Structure formats: structure tokens, C-alpha cells
Amino acid sequence: MTISILAHVALRRGDVDEATRLFSDSLRQSHELGYQHMIAFCLDGIAAVSAAVGEHERAARLFGAADVRRRELGMEHDEGAELAAPARTEAANHLGADAFRTACGDGEAMSVDDAVAYAVHGSA
Numbered sequence: 001m002t003i004s005i006l007a008h009v010a011l012r013r014g015d016v017d018e019a020t021r022l023f024s025d026s027l028r029q030s031h032e033l034g035y036q037h038m039i040a041f042c043l044d045g046i047a048a049v050s051a052a053v054g055e056h057e058r059a060a061r062l063f064g065a066a067d068v069r070r071r072e073l074g075m076e077h078d079e080g081a082e083l084a085a086p087a088r089t090e091a092a093n094h095l096g097a098d099a100f101r102t103a104c105g106d107g108e109a110m111s112v113d114d115a116v117a118y119a120v121h122g123s124a
Contacts, residue, residue, distance in 0.1 A: 003029075004038065007045055008083050011052065019049050024120045031116045039112060040069035041080030046119045048087035051094075057103045058122075059091040064107025065115035 007022035023045040030038035047062035063084070070078060081088075092100040110118060 004042055004045055004080075007042075008048075011045070011049055016049050016053055020046065023049065027116055027119055031112070036069055036073055036112075037075070037078065039116065040066045040073070040075075041078060043069065043115060043119055044080035044084040047091075048084040051087035051091045056091040056094040057099070059087060060095060060100050060103030061107035061110075062115070062119055063088055063091070064104030065110050065118070066107075067104065068108040068110075069112065069115075 003022050003026040007019045007026065010016075010022060011019035023042050027039065027042035027046065029035075030042060043062050043066035047059040047066065050056070050059035050062060066080065066084075070076065070081070095103065107115065107118075
């Protein structure tokens with residue numbers, strides 16, 4: 001959890017490279033350990049980084065992947081979703097409602113393994 005909080009700090013400072021590295025490290029570790037809550041948290045974080053660099057469709061897919069993880073855990077929102085809310089709004093505004101929903105749906109359809117691979121490597 002500490003790594004992902006540091007990643008949010010890096011993102012707020014505008015250091016997208018450091019934020020990406022930290023979120024990716026935390027996501028890989030969380031996936032290896034089966035920490036589903038942290039997987040969702042990190043997916044939201046990497047989505048926020050994607051939105052910050054103008055990759056809005058990628059961000060929407062990652063938001064969808066995080067959303068489905070939370071639903072599987074019976075959670076509506078968490079700290080990761082709250083911290084990433086401005087980036088979600090940015091991506092939705094940039095893409096438009098229909099395209100945003102479609103991209104989120106693509107992310108929701110990903111398995112956890114595919115979502116992690118997409119977040120870390122850019123492909124499922």
C-alpha cells in the first residue's frame with residue numbers, strides 16, 4: 001500500500017514516469033500475492049497516469065478493469081477510485097459518454113491477469 005500511495009504523490013507532483021514505475025511495481029506485487037483490493041487500487045492509479053498523459057481510451061479500459069475488481073469484492077468505491085476521480089472525469093469528458101462506456105466495458109471484460117498485463121505492459 002505504501003508504494004501505491006507514493007505513486008499517487010509522484011503523480012500529483014507531475015512525475016508520471018515515477019508514478020508509473022511505482023504503480024506497476026505495486027500492481028505486480030499485489031497480483032502475485034492475490035491482493036484484489038490493491039489490484040483495483042493500482043489499476044485506478046495507472047488509469048490516472050494514462051489520463052494524465054492523454055491516453056484516455058487506455059485510462060477508461062483500466063478504470064473498467066478496476067471497477068469490476070471492486071464489484072467482485074462487493075465494494076462500490078475505495079480510496080483508489082476517489083483519488084483517481086478527477087482523471088476518470090477527464091477521460092470521460094475527452095472521449096464522450098458513449099466511447100468512455102465502451103472502453104470501460106472492454107476493461108470490465110478483461111480477466112485479472114489480462115488487466116494486469118495491459119496495465120503493466122500495454123497489452124493483454
